[in-house]
Amino acid sequence: MRVAYYSPLPPERSGIADYSALLLPALRRRLDIEVVKRGRRRPPRRTDIALYHVGNDPEVHGWIVEALRRWPGVVVLHEFVLHHLIAGLTLGRGDVATYLAAMEREGGLAARLLAHGVVERSVPPLWENRPEDFPLTGIVLDAVRDRGVIVHSRTVEERARAAGYDGPLWRIPHPAWPDPEAPPAELGGEPLIGCLGNLNASKRIPQLLEAFARLRESRPGARLLLAGAVSSRFELEPRLQRLGLAGDGSVLREDYVDERRLWSLLARCDICVALRAPTMGETSGIALRALSLGRPLVVSDVGWFSELPDGVALKVPVDELEVETLTAALELLASDEAARSALGRAARDHAKREHDLGRVADAYATALEAAAGGEAVRDAVVGEVARAAAAVGLEPGGPEALELGTRLREARIGE
């Protein structure tokens, strides 16, 4: 079976590009995959099903959404909130009408009025301020209703269903990377706490800095590693200065790092921190790498992160005591080696068990095979049953016919 595969790929700097680089070799062992060249909308000849990886960045995923709207297939929703993507595809190209319609679909007339405000610049851009209130995922879900959606978490599954999506849906965990056994980076810190990936407010960097500053009072040897590009609207330096963390070497900075360096840094960290709020329903590739390596992990108690079993990561609620709880979590892990080891072991086991690459690729093959031929099989089976029912005089809509439907659903033959 031939699958047209739409996704960003390295060297593009995107979590989804990394994801595809990991998944593709395993998928190719199970299916005939053709990766579609960036910008090409039509799938290659003899394609049985197209697979579209969608995230929230219009630069990276705009062409993919355009393709899927023309040629519906199975979409992988890497995050649920797509407001930025949709705004880029509509307003970013002068298409006000589609943006207004998308907002109305999501939140009725009130949302449409709000969208008018955005267009007229009397309301700040919603994709920057309130994207989680208007995810605008409907455009994508509507396009693939007959084919299917793949999500990575219960959070996104529930949100898709709540948004009215009633088509096929498969929940497939994000695969974990195999441990590349990278040598730990030579960095100081007793302990070294690491936060890797893009640095911005939604990664709770302000709260992390505050908690780290408090930890430093009792543990002057502690170091915080921040590795990743700083978001353009996020002011890191002034925060460091305000908290007395600038210039004393307590915060170690690296900009975007390549995969090799990333693993080295993670391998060195005594504690990894992957916070998030608000969540767009995304899964964290960094958190998964940390789990694979068996690093003690601290996460926010939101979205996919909440779905991690207790005992695999320490979860910090996003509330008025967030900084206090985070400080306590860091203090606990800094002071208790046994707790760090137990958490690390549980993390590694969890990654192996739930995020095994082979199992993930199998689940993709299941989903794609069901999506590509499912409709034809459903038609054949239901048609044969219906003809037999009619031949013995069962009335459509009658109780016997309704029971047939119930039994077909039970046996999941019609899925």
Add this chain to the structure above:
Amino acid sequence: MRIAVCAPQVPFTRGGAEIFADRLVAELRGRDHEADLVTVPFKWYPGSRVLTQAFLWRLLDLEQADGRAIDLVVATKFPSYAVRHPNKVVWLLHQFRQAYDLDRTELGQFDESPEDRATRRAVHRLDETALGEARKVFATSRNVADRLERALGLKAEVLPHPPQELAYRCERSDDFILSVNRLDRAKRIDLLLDAVATDASLRCIVVGDGPDRGRLEGMARERGLDGRAEFAGRVGDEELVALYARCLVVYYAPVDEDFGMVPYEAFLSGKPVLTTTDAGGPLEIVSDRRTGLVCEPSAAALAEACGWLRAHPEQAREWGQAGKAVAQRVTWESAVDRLLAAPA
């Protein structure tokens, strides 16, 4: 208790599964249960027909019969376990293997078209539901249980059963290799014929019938085995017992077989079993150089093993007797006790 034993029926075909189901009903009746066999014809091709035929089982209403409750349903192999019942126990002989381990092999059924791939997935979903809802799943062998767990993540308790009850006996070897099996490709009778062709001193008798018979007979002719490979077809119980009694060794080496009653029948006849390292279920029964020989699945290895047994008749007899002790430990009494003790 009123117990319905469910088993599909392939018209004009009778094999181990049918013998098993009949025997189970008889054993249950022997314990004063009111037991009956429920069958529905099964045809698994072409295309998605496997699903519509499986669906027939889903439509059956076995909660009552003639105004009285049926207390327990024991389903056996695909698709009979799709039946609905609040007290359903599955004693799994096998799933629809074409959708699992035989897929993409020469014994598979589904090609690479999206429709065939989706049909295969629909079989998986049906199995997940039908087996997942059962109160308890037993599997006839570790091999079947492992396959189930690997494919669907469902657990089954291993519960082997004895072979058909015949007056098995052991007589002096007439120096032939016996094969008792349905003649289809998965049973790998062709490997035996190749082995016999390798060594001109070997002789075999092939009991059974099936869709591969014509090909196998042609193959025997091509290899010049006239007189050394005899196709006996289906034989009666008396003749079967006599063949078991007089053979040198029983060959049984299907591809990754579920279980197979033949090794037990051979053992009860005091005969060793010749099987291969990839035979699956039989490897749970046959111990190499203790109750038989386990060799590589090649004609040369099989011929060499047969030659060795011919040269060591005492050893063959000893292994056959050791096998008999193994087979005698598997009884209907203990199997049915465990089946009925499954927690309600």
